[in-house]
């Protein structure tokens with residue numbers, strides 16, 4: 001059975017993952033208003049991924065005999081006013097999430113929960129991928145600068161992103 005400390009740490013992270021879903025939903029609306037449908041698609045996939053991340057932990061807490069407690073989700077603030085600024089915020093957010101997964105692993109270490117450590121390995125690898133994928137879009141956006149035609153080409157490219165339900169753990 002999962003320890004109370006580990007369970008509470010998972011419940012906090014479920015909240016962070018649901019907040020991520022909420023934040024990306026707000027960013028999706030920003031790009032919808034600009035009618036950049038490829039970016040809308042990219043954020044839609046991101047929203048589904050964050051939901052899957054939250055549910056992976058939700059199911060895991062239950063599987064380990066713990067209690068899922070859903071905490072209040074903060075109002076998301078989209079800080080940027082341009083696509084570059086939005087993606088800078090996404091990258092900062094993903095780096096924050098990575099630090100939270102590391103903190104969760106520290107708790108698992110502390111309470112000697114090897115099963116949780118092994119489960120969390122998947123999340124750590126996922127964060128490496130997420131930071132790389134966001135960093136890639138950000139680098140392209142910086143190259144594009146004020147070139148609207150190039151922005152539309154990137155938009156077309158982002159339209160091809162597809163959500164695949166992850167196999168977590």
Ligand code: OFO
Nearest residue numbers: 020050053097130
């Ligand atoms: Fe859940 O990986 Fe992004 O935040």
